[in-house]
Amino acid sequence: MKTIQNYQDIIAIEKAGLPEFKNCAYEYIVENSNKFSDRIAFHYFSDGETFNKPLSWTYTQFLEELNRVANLFRGLGVHRKDAVSYLLPNVPAAVFTMMGGQVAGIVNPINHMLEAHHTKEIIDAVGSKILIVLSKETNPNLWNKTLDIINESKSLEVVITVNANDFASNINPVKREPYEINGVKILDWTTSLNEQSKELSFQLDIEPEDIAGYYHTGGTTGRPKVAQHSHLNQIFNAYMINVMIGGTEGHKSLFCGLPWFHVNGIVATGVNVFINAHTLVLGTAAGYKGNMLIPNFWKMIEHYQISFFSCVPTILQFLLTVPTEDANLDCLEYALCGAAPLSTQLFNDFESHSGVKLLEAYGFTEGTCAASVNPYDGERRIGSIGMRLPFHYMKVVILDDNENYLRDAKQGEIGIVVARGAHIIKGYKEEIHNKNIWVDDGIHKWYNTGDMGKVDEQGYFWLTGRKKELIIRGGHNIDPKSIEEPLARHPAIAAVAAVGRPDKRVGELPVAYVQLKSGKEATEQELIDYGKQNIKERAAQPKRIFIIDELPVTSVGKVFKPKLSDRQKMDISKIELEALGIFKTIALEAKLTKDKGRVVFIKVTSKDEKDYSNLIQKTLGGYTFPFEIIK
Numbered sequence: 220m221k222t223i224q225n226y227q228d229i230i231a232i233e234k235a236g237l238p239e240f241k242n243c244a245y246e247y248i249v250e251n252s253n254k255f256s257d258r259i260a261f262h263y264f265s266d267g268e269t270f271n272k273p274l275s276w277t278y279t280q281f282l283e284e285l286n287r288v289a290n291l292f293r294g295l296g297v298h299r300k301d302a303v304s305y306l307l308p309n310v311p312a313a314v315f316t317m318m319g320g321q322v323a324g325i326v327n328p329i330n331h332m333l334e335a336h337h338t339k340e341i342i343d344a345v346g347s348k349i350l351i352v353l354s355k356e357t358n359p360n361l362w363n364k365t366l367d368i369i370n371e372s373k374s375l376e377v378v379i380t381v382n383a384n385d386f387a388s389n390i391n392p393v394k395r396e397p398y399e400i401n402g403v404k405i406l407d408w409t410t411s412l413n414e415q416s417k418e419l420s421f422q423l424d425i426e427p428e429d430i431a432g433y434y435h436t437g438g439t440t441g442r443p444k445v446a447q448h449s450h451l452n453q454i455f456n457a458y459m460i461n462v463m464i465g466g467t468e469g470h471k472s473l474f475c476g477l478p479w480f481h482v483n484g485i486v487a488t489g490v491n492v493f494i495n496a497h498t499l500v501l502g503t504a505a506g507y508k509g510n511m512l513i514p515n516f517w518k519m520i521e522h523y524q525i526s527f528f529s530c531v532p533t534i535l536q537f538l539l540t541v542p543t544e545d546a547n548l549d550c551l552e553y554a555l556c557g558a559a560p561l562s563t564q565l566f567n568d569f570e571s572h573s574g575v576k577l578l579e580a581y582g583f584t585e586g587t588c589a590a591s592v593n594p595y596d597g598e599r600r601i602g603s604i605g606m607r608l609p610f611h612y613m614k615v616v617i618l619d620d621n622e623n624y625l626r627d628a629k630q631g632e633i634g635i636v637v638a639r640g641a642h643i644i645k646g647y648k649e650e651i652h653n654k655n656i657w658v659d660d661g662i663h664k665w666y667n668t669g670d671m672g673k674v675d676e677q678g679y680f681w682l683t684g685r686k687k688e689l690i691i692r693g694g695h696n697i698d699p700k701s702i703e704e705p706l707a708r709h710p711a712i713a714a715v716a717a718v719g720r721p722d723k724r725v726g727e728l729p730v731a732y733v734q735l736k737s738g739k740e741a742t743e744q745e746l747i748d749y750g751k752q753n754i755k756e757r758a759a760q761p762k763r764i765f766i767i768d769e770l771p772v773t774s775v776g777k778v779f780k781p782k783l784s785d786r787q788k789m790d791i792s793k794i795e796l797e798a799l800g801i802f803k804t805i806a807l808e809a810k811l812t813k814d815k816g817r818v819v820f821i822k823v824t825s826k827d828e829k830d831y832s833n834l835i836q837k838t839l840g841g842y843t844f845p846f847e848i849i850k
Contacts, residue, residue, distance in 0.1 A: 223463055223606070224597035226678035232462065232609040240458070243425045243450040245285065245322045247494040252282040255496050258470070262523065263311050263386060263501045267511030270502065270519045274311065274386060278496070283417035288319030290415040295349060295377055297324040299424055302433060304342050305351035305480075306331040306361065308504040312381040312408055313479040316351050317432075318493065321450070322423070327433040328480035334755035335367035337443075344443040345433045345648065346374045351408070354380035369403045381408040383504060427451035433648060434482060436584040436696070445648040446584045448482075456587035456642040457491040459608040464527075464553070464578070464595045471526035472498040474519070476507035476534070477694075483558060486588035487529045500525060513537050517546035517573075524550040531558045531694030533725050535569045535577075543573055553595060555580050558694030562723075563601050564840030579604060581680070585656075585666055586611070587642040591680055603679040604672075611640045615674050616665070622655045628673065633683050633816060636672045637665035671816065683816030688780055690717065690759075693725035697759045699780075702731055705753040706764075709746065711739035714770050716778045717761065720787045723841040731761040732783050734770050741766070781817055785809035788819050788844045795838050801825050819846040 223229055241247055251260075260281035262273040276284060292303055303320045304327040307313040313328075320326040327345045329338055331353075342350065355362040362380075369378060378400075385392040385408070395407035432448040475488035484506075492499040500523045503509025507530070512519075516538060519525070528551075535556060554569075557580040570577055580592035581604035590613060593605035607613040615628040616637050628634035637658050643666045646653045658665045671684040690697040702717035714734040719727030731750070735741060746764040754760045771782040789807040796805050806822040825831055832848050839846055 222595040224594050229609050240454050242427050244490050244494050248282055251496040252278040259498045261499045267509050267515045271522050284315050285319035286417055286419045287412045287415035288315050289322035290420045291411055292323035293421050302327050302345040302347040303349045304329055304347040309479050309506045310383050310504050311386050321431040325430050330480050335364040339368045339371050341435050341443045343373050348376045350378045354382045357383040369400050377404045379406045379408050385409045434584050444652045446644050452587045453490045460491055460589050463608045472523050474500045474525045474528040476502055482584050482588045507534050517543050520551055521546040526552050529555045532561050533693040536724050539572050551575050553578050562841050562843050566601050585644050600679050603681045606678045613638045624658050624660045631673050633673050636668045636670045639663055639665045690719040690727050690729050692727055701759045709749050711735050711741040718780055718783045721791045721842045729761045730763045732765045815845045820849050822849050
């Protein structure tokens with residue numbers, strides 16, 4: 220397996236030039252169905268206990284299913300610039316909708332756990348005519364949410380319901396008749412597809428720069444922020460992921476347990492699979508959270524001869540509890556971890572436990588999916604996000620207070636990470652969201668990731684903070700505004716700021732600091748209960764609310780959140796160290812450093828005067844924030 224080992228290999232690939240890409244992923248699938256007609260494109264199993272009894276589609280069957288989906292949507296009035304939204308967990312219909320829907324028009328995957336009002340706003344923002352959703356029989360709660368969407372949406376014309384039982388066995392599903400709700404036509408997925416031809420019924424009309432997908436990103440309040448992925452964005456990014464880690468050679472099986480409403484699942488273990496004639500294994504509707512999936516994970520890897528899986532740090536924590544002795548993992552070349560910072564301790568513990576090579580990576584929705592990764596055969600620098608993918612240009616820059624370019628950062632100097640290349644979107648759907656997202660250095664326009672970091676002499680990037688202040692809980696991005704705006708409506712609150720609290724299992728948990736109005740009173744529990752009632756996204760509801768006299772502010776009066784984040788890091792450090800019961804004094808201080816960003820400095824005296832530096836490292840090593848022990 221030929222892979223990139225160092226930065227010089229990346230430069231050599233770029234000097235050789237780009238290959239000629241097809242117009243869209245569908246054209247690769249057509250080619251693969253001709254070359255590898257009987258190769259399995261896609262396995263699906265609905266339960267972790269019966270992982271060895273999947274439904275399977277060869278590349279020929281997969282293409283036929285995509286054609287039926289595209290024909291159905293085109294017949295319902297979806298053309299090149301029309302959108303189709305879906306609210307689906309990881310059932311086959313999500314894959315078929317995603318890959319077939321963008322043959323007819325533009326596909327809009329939506330997190331099915333969002334509240335109805337927020338979902339409706341996204342659907343209307345992209346102008347979706349069609350919504351694909353689980354049926355009432357399959358998920359009553361999601362269906363009730365769908366009824367609210369039907370009654371409120373301005374653009375919706377058709378809802379197609381998916382009965383998950385149709386994918387649970389090989390029993391022929393029943394025919395279900397169409398009906399209407401509030402003028403919106405309700406169709407059944409399986410019945411509708413069975414009426415379609417397995418050959419594409421219209422002329423393929425896709426150009427590489429055409430929009431393939433609308434991806435909601437950012438918070439859950441305000442006007443929906445929708446990133447526009449082109450067909451070229453998808454192909455280019457997926458192809459270069461394979462170049463970076465050697466996936467272009469031979470046939471491989473890839474496992475997907477991440478949701479098919481997120482770019483990691485869709486691109487890294489979807490488009491990536493199908494354009495390279497690999498095999499996708501989709502495990503349970505709930506992905507990694509599916510029944511008995513984690514306990515049987517290593518057996519499943521052996522059964523399907525999985526070469527690669529992608530995950531977030533939380534999944535690695537779960538897998539540490541599962542013995543590997545009963546499975547032969549020689550097939551597993553590596554696991555890729557991204558979406559949230561990975562602690563050194565978790566990295567080492569996972570590799571020691573599983574014997575599987577772990578690659579830490581970095582990406583963002585506006586860059587299609589992956590932007591950098593540690594090299595498979597080269598040096599993997601723990602804590603770094605690796606080197607940029609070929610033709611995925613990245614650098615660190617220094618900006619002024621108005622987000623304008625001043626200069627490139629020096630080697631090792633902290634600044635803002637910016638990126639450009641064919642994987643970067645042209646912009647968000649609404650122009651209002653495109654303000655200040657580009658950095659012009661006088662030669663090129665670069666996308667401002669909002670992440671702070673540095674690059675070392677070998678081309679490895681290191682993130683040191685997030686200027687855009689997202690709270691990342693188990694790989695799920697939470698916009699602080701989705702917490703702050705609802706809480707600010709409480710009659711006793713004068714100001715509020717939400718930050719992440721370090722957590723070993725999920726990386727960060729949302730917490731909030733509030734400043735009360737003069738003469739007003741409120742308790743922490745009262746405010747937490749208020750948050751549960753008014754913050755619609757459950758994952759964003761703060762676990763703690765700290766009432767303080769005054770929020771820290773900058774010289775221009777803006778809330779200075781790094782100070783609040785520092786408090787959380789020091790608080791969790793103090794709790795962990797006090798629990799050891801061996802220290803007489805514990806002194807903590809957080810400072811901004813030139814090379815590591817904000818660091819917690821720890822000074823302790825032990826009761827028995829021994830040096831417990833190694834124990835401190837082990838105790839706090841499961842967290843992702845940097846700390847130093849001083850004597």
